[in-house]
Amino acid sequence: MGQFIEIRVPEDGNVTGATVIEITVNPGDSVQANQSLIMVETSKAAIDIPSPAAGVITEIRVAIGDKVSAGAVILLLDTTTQAHVPVNAPGSPSDHPPSSLNSPAPAPSPMTAPTHRGDIHAEVVVLGAGPGGYTAAFRAADLGRQVVLIEKHAALGGVCLNVGCIPSKALLHVARVINEAEEISPHGVAFGRPVIDLDRIRDWKEDVVGRLTGGLAGLARQRKVRVMRGTAQFVSPNSLLVQTAEGEKIVTFDNAVVAAGSSVARIPGLPYDDPRLIDSTGALALQDVPQRMLIIGGGIIGLEMATVYDALGSRITVVELADGLIPGADRDLVRPLHKRIEQRYEAIHLKTRVAGIEPRATGLLVSFAGDQAPEPQIYDRVLLAAGRRPNGRAINAEAAGLIVDERGFIPVDRRMRTNVPHIYAIGDIVGEPMLAHKAVHEGKVAAENIAGHASFFEPATIPAVAYTDPEIAWMGLTETQARAQGIAFEKASFPWAASGRALSIARGEGTTKVLLDPDTRRLLGAGIVGANAGELIAEAMLALEAGMNMQDIGLTIHPHPTLSETLGFAAEMAEGTITDLLAPRKRH
Numbered sequence: 001m002g003q004f005i006e007i008r009v010p011e012d013g014n015v016t017g018a019t020v021i022e023i024t025v026n027p028g029d030s031v032q033a034n035q036s037l038i039m040v041e042t043s044k045a046a047i048d049i050p051s052p053a054a055g056v057i058t059e060i061r062v063a064i065g066d067k068v069s070a071g072a073v074i075l076l077l078d079t080t081t082q083a084h085v086p087v088n089a090p091g092s093p094s095d096h097p098p099s100s101l102n103s104p105a106p107a108p109s110p111m112t113a114p115t116h117r118g119d120i121h122a123e124v125v126v127l128g129a130g131p132g133g134y135t136a137a138f139r140a141a142d143l144g145r146q147v148v149l150i151e152k153h154a155a156l157g158g159v160c161l162n163v164g165c166i167p168s169k170a171l172l173h174v175a176r177v178i179n180e181a182e183e184i185s186p187h188g189v190a191f192g193r194p195v196i197d198l199d200r201i202r203d204w205k206e207d208v209v210g211r212l213t214g215g216l217a218g219l220a221r222q223r224k225v226r227v228m229r230g231t232a233q234f235v236s237p238n239s240l241l242v243q244t245a246e247g248e249k250i251v252t253f254d255n256a257v258v259a260a261g262s263s264v265a266r267i268p269g270l271p272y273d274d275p276r277l278i279d280s281t282g283a284l285a286l287q288d289v290p291q292r293m294l295i296i297g298g299g300i301i302g303l304e305m306a307t308v309y310d311a312l313g314s315r316i317t318v319v320e321l322a323d324g325l326i327p328g329a330d331r332d333l334v335r336p337l338h339k340r341i342e343q344r345y346e347a348i349h350l351k352t353r354v355a356g357i358e359p360r361a362t363g364l365l366v367s368f369a370g371d372q373a374p375e376p377q378i379y380d381r382v383l384l385a386a387g388r389r390p391n392g393r394a395i396n397a398e399a400a401g402l403i404v405d406e407r408g409f410i411p412v413d414r415r416m417r418t419n420v421p422h423i424y425a426i427g428d429i430v431g432e433p434m435l436a437h438k439a440v441h442e443g444k445v446a447a448e449n450i451a452g453h454a455s456f457f458e459p460a461t462i463p464a465v466a467y468t469d470p471e472i473a474w475m476g477l478t479e480t481q482a483r484a485q486g487i488a489f490e491k492a493s494f495p496w497a498a499s500g501r502a503l504s505i506a507r508g509e510g511t512t513k514v515l516l517d518p519d520t521r522r523l524l525g526a527g528i529v530g531a532n533a534g535e536l537i538a539e540a541m542l543a544l545e546a547g548m549n550m551q552d553i554g555l556t557i558h559p560h561p562t563l564s565e566t567l568g569f570a571a572e573m574a575e576g577t578i579t580d581l582l583a584p585r586k587r588h
Contacts, residue, residue, distance in 0.1 A: 005053065005077045009040065009068050018047070020066045020074075029057045031077070035421060038062065038074055039454055048454040055079040118239055118250030120228070122148035124450055125240065125253040127232050127395065130158020132427035132439025133259030134216055139447035140257075141223040148226045148251060150242055155213035156220065156227065159261060160436045163281040166212060168304055170205040171284065172467050175311035179469060183506060196312055202286050233396035237420055255422045255450045258402075258410060259443065260395050262388040262428035267296070267354065270384070274359045277382050280305060289313050290380035292346070294366055296354055298325040300466040302385030303337075306345070307469050316345040317377070319368065321353050326466055330479045332493075333472050333529045336509040340470065349374060357382060390429045414456045416446040424450065438462050460545045461525070465534035470510060473537035476525030476544050477515050489515045489524055492550075492574035496530050498581050499569075500561040507531045512566035514540070514550070516574055521549040526570075532563060539567055550574040 009018065018040035025037055031051045038049045059076040062068060126137040129151035137149040153162055160166065181191045220227050228251070230244035240256075242249045264279040271277055283305045289312045295302040298320030306316045318325070318341075325348070326334050342348055352370035359365075363378040392408040403419045404410055410425040412418055418425050424446035427439035441457060448455035463475040482489045496502035496510035510530020517524055526540035543553055554572040558565035572578035 003078065003080045004058065005055070005079055006073045007037065007049065007052065007075050007077055009070050009072045009074060010047065010049065018068050020062050020064050020068060023060065023062070023064060025057050025060070025075075027057050027060055031055060031057060032421075034452065036449075036454075040068060048452065049074065050452065051077060053077065053079050118252040120148060120226070120249060120251045122146060122226070122251065122253045124148070124255045124257065124447070125150065125251055126257045126259060127240065128158060128259035128261055128427070129153075129156040129216075129227070130259060130261050130427060130439065131160050131436040132443040133158060133257070134220070134443075135440045136257045136259060136424075136426060136443035136447045137225050138219060138223055139444050140450060141225050143447060143451035143453075145255075145447075145451060147223075148228060148253070149220065150228045150230065150232045150240070150251070152229070152231045154229065155210075156216040157209075157213045158259075161212050161216075162209060163284055165436055167205050167209055167284045168280075168308070169467060170208045171201070171286070171308045172304060172469075174201055175308045176469065178311040187506065196289065198286055198288070205284075205286070234398075234400040234402070235396070237400045237423070256400075256424065257416075257443070257446045257450070258395065258397075258418070258423065258425040258429060259427050259439065260391040260429050262390045262434055263394070264384065265387040265389045267384065267386060270354075270357050271359050271364075274357075274364065276359070276364050276380065277357065277384065279384050283309070283383050291315060292363070292377075292379045292381075293317070294319065294364075294377070294379040294382045295385055296382065297385035297387065298322070298348070298350070299328075299385065299387065300326060300464075300468075302383065303341075303466060303468045305383055305385060306341070307467075310341075310344055316341075317347045317349070317379070318345060319349045319352050319354060321351070323351050325350075326472065328464065328478075329466070329472055329474055330527055332479075332511065332513070333474060333527045336511070336529050337466075337468055337470055337472060340509070341468075347374070388428065388434055390431075390434075392429055414458055415449045416442050416457060417449065433462055433464060435462060435464065461541065463537050463541055465537065467534060470507065470530045471533035472527075472529045473533040474525070474527040475537055475541050476523070478525055478527070479515065482515065482524075487524075488518055490518050490574065491515055492570050492584075494566050494569040494573055494578075494581070496563075496566060499563065499566055501563050502530065502566075504561065505531060510563075510566075512536070512570045514553075514567070514570045514574060516550055521551065521574070523548055523550070523553065526567070528566075530563065536564055536567065539564060543567075 021041045022039040032054050034050045036048050037051050040047050055077045058078045062074045123146040124140045125148045126133050127150050129149050134156055137147045141147045155162055178194050228242055230242040232240045232242045235241045238252055240251045242251055280301050293309050293314040293316055295306050295318045298318050310316045325338055352368050352373050355367045355369040357364050357366050363380050364382050365376055365378050367376040368374055390408040392404040392410050397404050401420050402410055409431050410418055410429050412425050412430045416424045416426050426442035426446050428434040445455045445457045461476040466472040493511055493513040497508045502508045502510055512528045515525040523544050528536050550571040554568055554575055558568045576583045
């Protein structure tokens, strides 16, 4: 005879008239103590009901949508049967993104507690200290967990802080100052030709990075997060082998968060041993200013680096395989950028690929392929910016029983759980978009679930920004997506040529547009091209998350004259109430 435990709805005042919203187990599943079983929702909160002990689920007495009260029996648990955690990935199928639904069945999942302790043991180990990783580590520590954070770089912050987002923005600020000094001359203020001191620029960039990474190190110490520096790979479902400067270390853990990020995608057959062929990390090192520079890839990373080197004096050529720059953005947003840079750059080649690169004493001889491919050209430097690939296959994930799809991503549910219940994954390694601000929020969700909270990653949208000149930012539904998916929408745009603030800073080429539901008038998406678009998109994000309609946005009083008021003007364009332009139509 088994020993059965009746698991009941908690006896407290918060679960009167609760609704079952999630069931994460099935009859026959093995569970561990404190593993999430069922979630109920009241008018006040969502409440997670964990297992009080290890055992096997024998009967589930509720279904999703059922109303339950305090004390009601929801399932039976046999605590005498000890088996492995089930083969099925945690959570119902609706928890998983489409990519994980198409993945092969996972291997049997391990017990949540390691069978032996390694050189170091952690309640929570976080693999990777980028924005998502350090956020997960710090949040878990704040919630009372003992945390080990493993990072292969000398400083915390990952690619973003060390060789990505932050140093690139420092150099883009330098580029902006140079360009503004040049562009003000027709308006009566002339400066001499700028004197470029690369050493001092580099030192300033490194100082910015150092202040941020040093701050992170201090926060880790204050939270008593143990930082290990080394390269880690899974050797079992509950252990990692870490190659450190002091030798190999085995780290065992109760829970893990995989935040191992992504790497630069490489084009086969190129001479990567030639130092004149660089990636974004090499470009940010700012060793010199080449006379002629080829950028392979017309996406965000490539065009941001093109912005920097163009301002510093390089003659820039961009080659892009697609039929337009920044393929993920709507064409009307990209058009002002394309128009500006085609006047400044040596060439922009669309629907063209690099066929080969041959090292020569005088430079890199690059040959091209495509309908309008140019003749072979010699460049002093070539920057490869053809995208990034997830590091799912670089961490020996299979040794932990983790599913890794054909692209190298690790599928997760909306709690950021992998198919192995005590291992979570976040950031670039779990799927597009590969953005730091996405990883940060995912890191919090993972840490909170490990700590026993009911936390979900379910944003209405994730914003994207190209910090080019002009900047391009968008969020929510794009016109391209709407047409491809057959989604009905209306569009309204406000041209910055009618913005007093835009004209007063000599940047009237911008546009702010909104997409809205034709029936409800609610905001579906927005896009901005122009100065500081990356800052301005935040208001549209908040409006979408809050479910605001065009009247809500248009009636919000914006300061004048500002660029921020262009979003309000775009909403007024949609409603036909604008007075700063002739309204396209009138709504009553």
